[in-house]
Amino acid sequence: MLSKKIRKIISEAIANLYGKDLSNIEFQVERPRVREHGDFAVNVAFILSKKLKQNPRKIGSDIVKYLETSSYFSKVEVAGPGFVNLFLSSEILHDELREILLFGENYAQVDIYKGMKIQVEFVSANPVGPMHIGHGRWAAYGDTLARMLEKSGADVTREFYINDAGRQMDIFAESVACRYSELFGEKPEFPEEGYRGHYIVEIAREIADKYGDEFMKINFEERKQLFKDVAYKMVLEHLKKVLNKMDVRFDVWFSERTLHESGKLEQAVKMLEEKGFVYRKDGAVWFRSTDFGDEKDRVLIRSNGEPTYFLADIAYHIDKKERGFDKVIDIWGADHHGYVPRMVASMQALGYGKEFLEVIIGQMVNLLSGGKPVRMSKRTGEMITLEELMEEVGKDALRFFFVSKSTDSTLDFDIDLAREQSQKNPVYYVQYAHARICSIIRKAEEEGLKVNKDEVELVKELNLAEELDLIYLLSLFPETVEVCAKTRDVHHLPSYLIELASNFHSFYQKVRVIGEDEKKSKARILLINGVKTVMSTGLSLIGVSSPERM
RNA sequence: GCGCCCGUAGCUCAGCAGGACAGAGCAUCGGACUUCUAAUCCGAGGGUCGCAGGUUCGAUUCCUGCCGGGCGCGCCA
Numbered sequence: 001m002l003s004k005k006i007r008k009i010i011s012e013a014i015a016n017l018y019g020k021d022l023s024n025i026e027f028q029v030e031r032p033r034v035r036e037h038g039d040f041a042v043n044v045a046f047i048l049s050k051k052l053k054q055n056p057r058k059i060g061s062d063i064v065k066y067l068e069t070s071s072y073f074s075k076v077e078v079a080g081p082g083f084v085n086l087f088l089s090s091e092i093l094h095d096e097l098r099e100i101l102l103f104g105e106n107y108a109q110v111d112i113y114k115g116m117k118i119q120v121e122f123v124s125a126n127p128v129g130p131m132h133i134g135h136g137r138w139a140a141y142g143d144t145l146a147r148m149l150e151k152s153g154a155d156v157t158r159e160f161y162i163n164d165a166g167r168q169m170d171i172f173a174e175s176v177a178c179r180y181s182e183l184f185g186e187k188p189e190f191p192e193e194g195y196r197g198h199y200i201v202e203i204a205r206e207i208a209d210k211y212g213d214e215f216m217k218i219n220f221e222e223r224k225q226l227f228k229d230v231a232y233k234m235v236l237e238h239l240k241k242v243l244n245k246m247d248v249r250f251d252v253w254f255s256e257r258t259l260h261e262s263g264k265l266e267q268a269v270k271m272l273e274e275k276g277f278v279y280r281k282d283g284a285v286w287f288r289s290t291d292f293g294d295e296k297d298r299v300l301i302r303s304n305g306e307p308t309y310f311l312a313d314i315a316y317h318i319d320k321k322e323r324g325f326d327k328v329i330d331i332w333g334a335d336h337h338g339y340v341p342r343m344v345a346s347m348q349a350l351g352y353g354k355e356f357l358e359v360i361i362g363q364m365v366n367l368l369s370g371g372k373p374v375r376m377s378k379r380t381g382e383m384i385t386l387e388e389l390m391e392e393v394g395k396d397a398l399r400f401f402f403v404s405k406s407t408d409s410t411l412d413f414d415i416d417l418a419r420e421q422s423q424k425n426p427v428y429y430v431q432y433a434h435a436r437i438c439s440i441i442r443k444a445e446e447e448g449l450k451v452n453k454d455e456v457e458l459v460k461e462l463n464l465a466e467e468l469d470l471i472y473l474l475s476l477f478p479e480t481v482e483v484c485a486k487t488r489d490v491h492h493l494p495s496y497l498i499e500l501a502s503n504f505h506s507f508y509q510k511v512r513v514i515g516e517d518e519k520k521s522k523a524r525i526l527l528i529n530g531v532k533t534v535m536s537t538g539l540s541l542i543g544v545s546s547p548e549r550m
Numbered sequence: 551g552c553g554c555c556c557g558u559a560g561c562u563c564a565g566c567a568g569g570a571c572a573g574a575g576c577a578u579c580g581g582a583c584u585u586c587u588a589a590u591c592c593g594a595g596g597g598u599c600g601c602a603g604g605u606u607c608g609a610u611u612c613c614u615g616c617c618g619g620g621c622g623c624g625c626c627a
Binding site: 030080166 | 552553555556561562563564567569570571573574575576582586587591592608619620623626
């Protein structure tokens with residue numbers, strides 16, 4: 001990674017100029033906002049000026065003097081109040097392009113999480129109905145984060161927690177049983193809290209199509225019980241189908257029910273009790289989460305003997321720990337953020353390190369239609385499903401859109417705008433750049449212009465500013481991925497890809513790849529191959545395809 | 551009332567572990583296709599970075615307070 005190499009060079013310079021004990025001070029190697037300020041800018045003079053009690057400008061120029069002879073840079077200058085601006089030499093950029101061509105899709109493979117077993121749990125939608133747009137955001141985000149963690153060396157498990165126990169499930173089964181009965185002329189009373197969405201009727205009809213009136217032979221109560229399984233499995237299959245269409249695949253589908261059935265809940269209580277954080281009050285069993293900063297203690301087992309969702313969740317996380325993950329990342333919607341302190345408290349009570357559980361809270365998605373909010377309610381059933389949306393705008397546009405914004409911001413999704421803009425979506429801009437490159441390469445091959453493996457040295461022919469700028473931008477790819485993985489702010493990658501596409505389109509306009517000069521042509525083919533590699537690797541990280549033609 | 555998130559160009563959003571004149575896409579206006587895909591490019595207009603203080607050589611970025619918006623404060627999940 002270029003910035004790391006530069007960091008090393010600067011540290012060496014400091015060691016030589018000011019002594020070894022100063023060589024490990026913290027400083028920034030950043031990409032300047034303005035092109036004229038170089039490829040990289042270093043703020044080390046400001047940091048040193050405090051320690052050395054010297055003018056930063058003076059320190060800067062001393063460092064510049066030291067670096068001037070380095071073959072890494074074509075120009076080094078001190079600027080402004082004391083920034084050291086570095087301009088990369090073309091040799092270094094040529095080396096970088098060679099590296100890209102050599103490593104291909106592994107160019108951005110970094111090792112910051114090497115050897116780490118990380119679990120990412122996301123979506124985890126209740127299997128009582130179709131997924132909505134909010135789920136889509138977490139599906140896209142979670143899967144992309146997982147891909148980036150993998151690129152960073154981690155061994156990642158994608159997991160979906162199925163809330164197949166508890167009252168929601170009962171209500172759901174009863175709702176379906178009612179609709180099913182109605183299809184055969186019976187009119188049981190529809191439950192007060194039942195799900196009224198049309199999809200319930202569809203599930204009932206699906207069951208009727210598949211099994212006929214078979215379930216009418218048993219009484220309503222038995223029917224209800226049975227549907228907890230039959231209807232639930234249908235929904236689950238449906239969820240999997242939609243997620244598959246989004247290219248989101250889970251390694252583990254974890255059933256909450258299995259925790260209840262295997263006695264894991266009781267075990268969890270016992271474990272917390274042994275640590276001394278459990279007490280009884282008002283007939284209920286409590287966890288003293290206030291010991292860990294929660295605002296109030298929480299119930300584990302209700303006075304009626306029923307466990308809370310919270311207890312099941314603790315048991316679930318104990319199971320995660322026992323499966324040997326070094327880190328588990330839970331992705332939750334903002335409507336659950338109040339739940340974080342108690343969950344974190346339970347992990348601390350159990351003595352799991354602070355690093356073990358990380359909860360990422362993502363803000364909500366507002367669905368708009370023509371600028372006006374659309375309610376998303378399972379109860380009334382008035383909503384646009386994720387599947388419908390994907391059919392409208394396509395998987396690529398959908399995924400790109402979802403991961404392009406910070407998870408800290410609520411996302412306004414205007415369905416009409418999405419329809420209207422789907423052709424102008426930035427994703428096509430990026431994909432078009434890729435398709436264009438493929439087209440040039442095809443054309444070159446038609447004309448018999450092929451670059452052999454031993455001709456990689458021709459990258460030396462690349463000396464135009466447009467060419468070198470493009471390589472410079474390519475060199476920023478690995479650290480972009482690293483930043484995304486580290487900060488969990490995945491949206492930096494789409495921004496980067498748009499910038500790369502923009503630079504390429506601009507390059508395309510100014511510089512002809514296939515031309516008179518064979519060496520230059522070959523060199524440029526190498527260059528655009530580099531762009532193609534980075535672009536398709538980047539797109540694949542967000543689960544978007546790289547079309548060869550458009 | 552308390553807690554979390556947000557408030558940047560007409561719209562949707564980047565930038566924020568402090569850094570040098572604030573960016574992109576869309577929209578608007580004006581140019582560029584007999585040449586590797588015009589789903590493209592080049593140019594123009596457009597911003598008191600919610601408001602007020604503070605810390606700093608330097609604040610859109612950090613701190614405090616206020617204003618505005620979203621979400622949450624169950625022996626629900």
